[in-house]
Amino acid sequence: MRGGGRATREFLQPNTDGSVFGAVHLGYVVVQSNRLADWRRFGADAIGIHVDELGTDALRLRLDDRACRFLVERGPAEDVMALGWHVDDHETFDRIVARVTDRGVPITEGTPEQAALRGVERLWRFAGPKGMAQEIFTAAVTTPQPLRMLSSGWVTGEAGQGHVAIISREPEAMRCYYHTVFDSRLSDYIDENVSGLKMKIRFLRVNERHHSIAIANLRGVKIDPIRTRVQHINIQSATLDDMLASFQRVKELGFRMAWSVGQHTNDRELSFYCVTPSGFELEVGWNPIVIGPELESTWEPSTYRGISIWGHSTVGETVLDKFTQFRQALRTVTTPEITVPELTGGLSR
Structure with a gap:
């Protein structure tokens, strides 16, 4: 493991104005799937991640x-069922809880079984956009068990x-949600033409990572072209060799590649995208921009034209794939997207 932290302790602490920015970090992702054998092979053999089997059901x-x-x-x-957010300290935790409960959104404590499965001491859950529970915790469980994985490490x-x-x-409702709850800041925009x-695309940061949440929408069209709640989850390789090796293994083992290796315009990350056994994509990246204290003090959002400087070409997409996406998009027209109006300033359809 290689830590990504170059920020000073002052940068990470909540600001004196009550902001929690810098003290919240994406900690874990909860997925529900019946394809556990595929997930094990995908994670361990293709991506190169350490995988632990917890009986037959997790x-x-x-x-x-x-x-x-x-x-x-x-x-x-x-699909992704929940996002777990690590909160640095109890003061920050209390601020977040107050923001949520003061606006009338219930928070429930997770069961001891849920906490144990997620590798945290305790957790609390509340409603999130698109039906994904948001879970917050202050203490993660670490283990001395050595990592058994093909990759040399990951940046966390x-x-x-x-x-x-x-x-x-x-x-806009989703952007307001994460601003209300976590004091997210806008890093930049990308305008792209897709078919x-x-x-x-709006890119939001809650700490030194260029973005922890990216929100994309088709301008002027109220459709959602994909089935899953998330389009992709990103993880960051410690080395370029690790990223390229996982790219090669994904291809050799027959997992579907979505986008070839390329470099993004805004955060300059080199990455590729493959399709997980559950259907959403996993982006494996390397060396994105870090918005540490010096950059943070002068950062101004920009708008970029196009997602990539080079590469990121679609791989293996067929006419049938496009038809399936279009049919899925039509189903969403008459079904409102799940929002949490109490935490978005009332912004929703």
Whole structure:
């Protein structure tokens, strides 16, 4: 494990104005799937992650000394069910709880069984966008058990385990949600043309990672072209060789590649995208920009034209794939997206 933290302790502490920015980090992701054997092979053999089997009904994927970074529980959803956020201290935790409860959104404590599976001492849950529970915790369980994985390491530390990208028909509501709860800051925008449709992507940071949440929407069209709640989850390789080796293994083992290796315009990360056994994508990246204290003090959001400087070409997409996506998008037209209006300033359809 290589920590991503270059920020000073002052940068990480809540600001004197009550902000929690810098003290919140993506800690784990909870997935529900009936394809546990595929997930084990995908994680351990293709991506190169440490995988622990918890009986016949759950897997835990490790990136570092924490007991869990991905929890894959048996179930039919084939989707992300919850995002776990590590909060640095009890003062910050209390601020977040107050923000949520003061606006009338219930918070419930997770069961001891849920906490144990996620590798945390205790956790609390509340409603999140698109039906994904948001879970917060202050103490992660670490383990002395050596990592058994093909990769030499992953960048976590103060930047958290990576980022989550979501396609939303209510992008402003989602942006306001994460600003209300975590004091997220806008890093930048990307405008992209996808199959003739204009897409705008907002990138939000809650710590030194360039973005922990990316929110994409098709401008002027209230559709969601994908089945899953998230479009992709990102993890960051410690070395370029690690990233390229996992790319090669994914191809050799027959897992579906979504986008070839390329470099992004905004955070300059080199990465590729492959499809997980549950259908959402995993981005494996290397060396994105870190917005540490010096950059933070002068950072101004910009708008970039296009997602990539080079590469990131689609791989293996067929006419049938496009038709399936279009049919899925039509189903969403008459179904409102789940938002939490109490935490978005009332912004929702």
